[in-house]
Amino acid sequence: MELSTIKDAFDRVAKKQRLSSSKAQEVIDQVGREIEQALTKMHSVHDSTSSSDQKSILMELNSKLNEMGPLKQLEGSQKELNVALSKYAKLLEKSFNPDISKAYRNVDFDTHTVNQIIAGHFYRRGLFDLGDCFINESGESEATYLKSPFLEMYQILEAMKCRNLEPALNWATTNCEKLMQNRSSLELKLHRLQFVEILQKGTRADALTYARTYLAPFASRHMAEIQKLMGCLLWAGRLDCSPYAEFLSPTHWEKLAEELTQQFCCLLGQSFESPLSVVIAAGVQGLPTLLKLANVMASKKQEWQAMKQLPVPVDLGSEFQFHSIFVCPVSRDQGSEENPPMLMPCGHVLCKQSIVKLSKSSTRTFKCPYCPLEATVAVCRQLYF
Incomplete structure (x- = not known):
């Protein structure tokens, strides 16, 4: 329904x-x-x-x-x-089945890995006391390494909420090379906010001195941005009624805090979103299909626990697609290392097993199922997504 x-x-x-x-x-x-x-x-x-x-x-x-x-x-x-x-x-x-246990399958999880994911989720959310309590009770003392970097991140974010950019600027300066490798202009955006703050609360001379010291190194790559900021000098103390009033929007602080969080997690080798949150959100979307499948199989007296592959697709939406997936148009099997996608000379793509079945031998020619052209196994090439 x-x-x-x-x-x-x-x-x-x-x-x-x-x-x-x-x-x-x-x-x-x-x-x-x-x-x-x-x-x-x-x-x-x-x-x-x-x-x-x-x-x-x-x-x-x-x-x-x-x-x-x-x-x-x-x-x-x-x-x-x-x-x-x-x-x-x-x-x-x-419409809703309150007993979601029907969709449960006995899966052997690595308890150590699951505990680390849960502890990491708490630290990622800034729930440090809860994370420490979980680690102590689960005995996963190794997971404490996750606390220190996220503690630093939240200290930076808390300072930004108080309009204090010094911790964020120190972190960006320390990691400037890595940020440049990620093609991130985070450091410039932080300096821009600091420049605007000085321009509003300080003097034109202070703002100019700051621009010469910290903005000048970015001039070669971001000249248009620097020129706009230099135009703001003419409106020192009254930027809110100038053509550059947009620089005062609070959304700049919010977006920059989010970008800093993304880059911080990226440099840690962590995803921006908590893996636990992603898994739960994906599970919620897929649960109705799994419950319906479990009920249908129970009515047909088929064993849900014994299945190795789902007979129906579970559509989770584009936000949960993290890598390319190829499904053979002939066999309907998903591509894998043992059965990779193969490109035929005509441009159509089939899985390796489908091509082998069509050719019946490595030298025999076969007709493409989607066009009149013929090919052999030898001329087909594996595709890498």
Whole structure:
């Protein structure tokens, strides 16, 4: 069932809830007005009225409330809401299988590697106390090497939040050669932010001195950028009303913090995203297909645990594709080291095993299944993605 169907059902429940709430408030307001009117009458004739007159006012109020029937009005709207909620709950139960253990397979994981991944995830997220606690309880003392570099990274990021670029600049200067190898202009961007900060809070002379010292070395490769920054000197102290006001946007700090995190992880040989987060996100996307497959196999009395290859594709989206995959158009098998993709003279590509089956011998010619041209195994070349 598509998520749009569930969303439509949710929207209907939400609409019923709003109507029920509106109706309840309307009834409460009506009761409140009747009570206020009765109190006004009692106060206006308090000195001259007798107890019997007060009783008649209360009886009149009681009669109006009975005629109004607030409980019946509330019960009606609430009943409609309860019916909608009941249907929605059944729809969710039908659409989502709460028992995800059906998609579980017995896999022998390397506990040491898994523990390191979990510890690395905590340190990568800045949860250092939690990471230390996990390492102590799991006995993975070797994983502590991950803490120090990420601790340095978060100290730099925390300083950037306070508009202190000195730790970031020191790190970028120390690793300038590696950043250049990655074709990153992170160091220049940090100096640009620092230059703009000086221009706003300091003097034009201070900003010019900083530019001559730290920006001049980048002039040969980033002249257009340096020229813009030099134009900012004319608007010292009032950059916010200049043609260069865009340099003051807070998004520059946010984007630069993200880029610094990416480059920091890259120089550590680590991915920008936590491997544990990626695995969980990919698992969440693939779980519905796996659950459906497990249910179908159970109904056909086939063993889910004994399968070596999934009979159906699991589409995880482009964000989870980290390397090229080739699937033979003839056999539908995925390319591997034992069965690599082979390029034929006509330009079409098949897996090696498919070509061998088509040729039936290493010297015999065979016709390409997608065009009239013929080829032999000897003239086919392995492709490397």
